[in-house]
Amino acid sequence: MDSNLEQFASDNYSGICPEALDYMMKANEGSAPAYGNDEWTQKAADGFRELFEIDCEVFFVFNGTAANSLSLAALCQSYHSVICHENAHIETSECGAPEFTSNGSKLILAKGENGKLTAASIEEVLLNKRADIHYPKRKVISLTQATELATLYSIDELAAIKSLAEKHDLKIHVDGARFANAVVALNKSPAELTWKNGVDVLCFCGSKNGMALGEAIIFFDKKLAEDFAYRCKQAGQLASKMRFISAPWLGLLETGAWLKNARHANQCAEYFEQELLKIEGVEIMFPREANxxxxxxxxNVITSLRAKNWLFYSFMGIGGVRLMCSWNTTIARIDEFIRDIKEAMGKTN
Amino acid sequence: MDSNLEQFASDNYSGICPEALDYMMKANEGSAPAYGNDEWTQKAADGFRELFEIDCEVFFVFNGTAANSLSLAALCQSYHSVICHENAHIETSECGAPEFTSNGSKLILAKGENGKLTAASIEEVLLNKRADIHYPKRKVISLTQATELATLYSIDELAAIKSLAEKHDLKIHVDGARFANAVVALNKSPAELTWKNGVDVLCFCGSKNGMALGEAIIFFDKKLAEDFAYRCKQAGQLASKMRFISAPWLGLLETGAWLKNARHANQCAEYFEQELLKIEGVEIMFPREANxxxxxxxxNVITSLRAKNWLFYSFMGIGGVRLMCSWNTTIARIDEFIRDIKEAMGKTN
Amino acid sequence: MDSNLEQFASDNYSGICPEALDYMMKANEGSAPAYGNDEWTQKAADGFRELFEIDCEVFFVFNGTAANSLSLAALCQSYHSVICHENAHIETSECGAPEFTSNGSKLILAKGENGKLTAASIEEVLLNKRADIHYPKRKVISLTQATELATLYSIDELAAIKSLAEKHDLKIHVDGARFANAVVALNKSPAELTWKNGVDVLCFCGSKNGMALGEAIIFFDKKLAEDFAYRCKQAGQLASKMRFISAPWLGLLETGAWLKNARHANQCAEYFEQELLKIEGVEIMFPREANxxxxxxxxNVITSLRAKNWLFYSFMGIGGVRLMCSWNTTIARIDEFIRDIKEAMGKTN
Amino acid sequence: MDSNLEQFASDNYSGICPEALDYMMKANEGSAPAYGNDEWTQKAADGFRELFEIDCEVFFVFNGTAANSLSLAALCQSYHSVICHENAHIETSECGAPEFTSNGSKLILAKGENGKLTAASIEEVLLNKRADIHYPKRKVISLTQATELATLYSIDELAAIKSLAEKHDLKIHVDGARFANAVVALNKSPAELTWKNGVDVLCFCGSKNGMALGEAIIFFDKKLAEDFAYRCKQAGQLASKMRFISAPWLGLLETGAWLKNARHANQCAEYFEQELLKIEGVEIMFPREANxxxxxxxxNVITSLRAKNWLFYSFMGIGGVRLMCSWNTTIARIDEFIRDIKEAMGKTN
Structure with missing residues (x-):
């Protein structure tokens, strides 16, 4: 059906990448124990332990909203709070899932340029809110890496937030919807981008990286994962045929496709940015760092593009146009889009 | 890996059937809008409307625990209750998911032979519980069709329960983990087994029927589905790449594989039962009606079978051995199992 | 013990007023049915029906946090949202109670001068938030009357908000922590300040008006109160010896003490304001309209006053000093406080 | 109004005893800091520490349903379970409050003669339920002392349950709706009946003991009370004018009225039992041990008594007549009731 879809709407409009599909097919031979008691799941979890160079706890759930909500609920009681950026996906785009799953934890919104929290902006929020029993107790800082605005937290920025977190006895959660893109762009190890710089739990997204679905929740502090398997089960996030989530993950990890896909998407976005910058009157809103x-x-240009069936989002409350690239984006398609912009801009002038 | 797994443990140990896989592959061509705004999802939903001969509301979620919990939460407030059989999956095997999702609704357990509620057993429970504000208000009757014991509710039994439900102003929820098996075994239309006999909402399971994952929630009373899409999203049950759930559903429906798979599983179980009955000392616990x-x-026979790596469950609190058949069960494998039983029985005597 | 407490900290530092106490003593003669099945509770509920000139549903709970949370939960599902002022008590001072009780409803914060929402500020918020299933669906506007800043919504302002609510299909909740003070200050009937201008549910506070504890929740639209008694019971808000909440309410209503107390508190605040305005260098922050x-x-003046054991709050995120008057505030005490300010100010200059 | 009420319905039909009232009046002199930051609350909490001979954490909430639910929620996550007797108040009479407050914890019902759990009956339940992630993880044993059937757990019985709890790593919660009656009847110290025999948290009821309202939650293991004040606040259980709960508690403790009231109620019940036993055809259902x-x-006797306006309950699912005595029960009234029974029985024969 939609196979010729013209889109830069989202990296989750893409299909399943070949490597993920290949492992899914392999996993489909014969029967296997349900609920994650199969070899694929064991191997995929071990794969993450190797990748992150630590004996972490790994859980597979269906999607990112679930991963974020469940991991935050593991860190928070109902009367605790999570400090996040006002543009954070958990605030803007998960329909109150963190509040629901935690039975009421509050998200406290902080500001910060380019979609990023800073130690200073977090501290400001802490100072401006009651710190007694009449207001939820602050418990977690949630970062998105790469951010919702396709920017990145550098190691130094992470380290500064880590210090602040330790000072205030806060945990650090990372929404890794595009964690692979961040790893590639920052050229740092997964370990450096997480537990070596204070991250307690990471939600590592598979679907945007080329899978059909599936998110890995990785607890670097194993104590925080106590009874977490019960939590997943109770929340309807334990797949019976788990292998169809875990085997594709193994495919991404074993073949290196997780990096290849992210690198391709980042490079497409870089090319896209360069082409856009060549057009007079086009303004890049944030320093592009990921995909x-x-x-x-x-x-009128936006209207014209939509009339040609190009799909893209504008970012709520920010405006402008978001152009996302994914593992299957092609330079040819970018060129077409650029050509259409130029044509529309021409009509403008 | 586990491709030669010897198992009658569960129909969710099976993989993806060819028809579901075929449609998944077709859906993987190109990109598609996320979150269910794609053509596959539209067609699959329409497929269910046609199948059930009614303009119903259809939602796709990841698994059965989620489907049951969300649909019950749509029918119940936290201070309401759900009457179900003491062997119901929602009670015994979902880790309190209904209570969690509804923020506290109580499951009230009723008895009944062969895993089935009866109008009388429901009424008995209603009489024995407080009907004032000090106890959760009764709101829903939940049936499983086919039941956890592979038995069936006949049309007459459903009609009797419908009458009772109307008398007490109760809604009827059906856990259709093996609904396809029931349709085949009862030789009744899906409509007859649901809304024509009082069912308000059905959770129709795809994974046990041959899919990788995916459950359809079907509200026959559309008013009960008000804002239900928000509920799914908030609970982490809205797939971004929805087409990989909906296209396989379409595959099952369009090709008739949903019936073929269920019929095969039922016939295997029937054969299994007949072979078991030929063995002296083997006692069938419930009238087998489904798969x-x-x-x-x-x-010592059980021990001997396990030693030969046969996988199967015993049913909590009931004992005995549960032998489930699925779309990919083979007669040859059943024969091997029967042979191993006979051999072990021989040693017994 | 604390009987000579120097305080303008809060109207809930005051004790029980004579009329409330008198009825509590009367209610203490002999035994009475529990859980509100007593005559006092019946009479108090009828008293509210008469006061509001409508056949409303009346429930008594223990405190304001519970009243607000339970009534909002009756209007909202977990995936709904409540628009309130950023200074609203439900946001700043209830420790996430609305989110907890509703299992996750989101509070959306709007701005507005003098602690008041306006139709325009509400509409702005509605425009800036996603209106699809990825964000909680807007459902309720919550006002505080009198506001947390002791200002008032006029009938015209209420009417404008009512129009907006109707346009967007929103319900209106009023936190009436100081509703009595508003009735006196605005010189309008309780009916005009509520259901005649679109209010669906009011939380009418007794403790700040002179009771030991107890809040009345009044649903003007009886349909919204369906099964609400169960909700109260489940949330631990059904008093067994209910008469000790309802009888004092009856005392306030029958004797008119609810108005007398509110008028006294308002007049004290007015006097307080006038005396403060006479002092050079003192700036009133908001137009005082209530108590x-x-x-x-x-x-340094604040420090000096605290050194003399005067108790008062500053308002989180706003600064300045909040001076609350109550039914037992005395002019003499205000004069002492004014004298102490003047003395401290003198030292300043 | 109801001052001549003929009742043995419940000890919560009684009013406020003189000692509690006296302290409430004392606390009503002048103003006091809100939310428990007053001297009465401090003294009452210290009073409990002295009474229980341990540095425990003490919290005051409004009623027993809240106390039970909040303390269980402090011990349980949503995917945990609480083992209680099938007649436990938390199961039969709190409208699902524990499930609501904990966001879904399951109550697992065990049997046991005379309303009491035994180590054996608890163990049986543990054996009959799944112990994997598909069923809520067992976490707490909840006892009621004195039980809902006015029977008592002896020190030996408590010790046996303590051993079992340690073996299975379970916490012990005590619903002390009539804890004072148990202390008197067993003639053991509060410490012996609680933490010295494994109890982790006690909900000590004030209203049935003679207060207007108010329950003390006592954590003997202070670690379990982490952030519990936030939990109370969020659940709408933090009284602003807290002194009107804590001062009466202090009154009961300082004057010894808590023991006097309980002793009186127990003695009345004992007298009642003796008089009932003298009547032919009357059968005592359980060994009376408390009030x-x-x-x-x-x-027809029951009908006759009701016709004479006597109020009493029958126990759901058990039948028979429950006759409760309280601090204000009189022998004269018991004699009248006995006389009315005899008269009605005479008509029977």
Missing amino acids: GVFVQLPE | GVFVQLPE | GVFVQLPE | GVFVQLPE
């Missing part, structure tokens, strides 16, 4: 570009376009 | 056989075997 | 005055005082 | 008597009476 998305945010541009300000004239309203 | 599972429950047998009482001597303890 | 509290907010003033900006030099830091 | 209630359960008797089997002919249906």
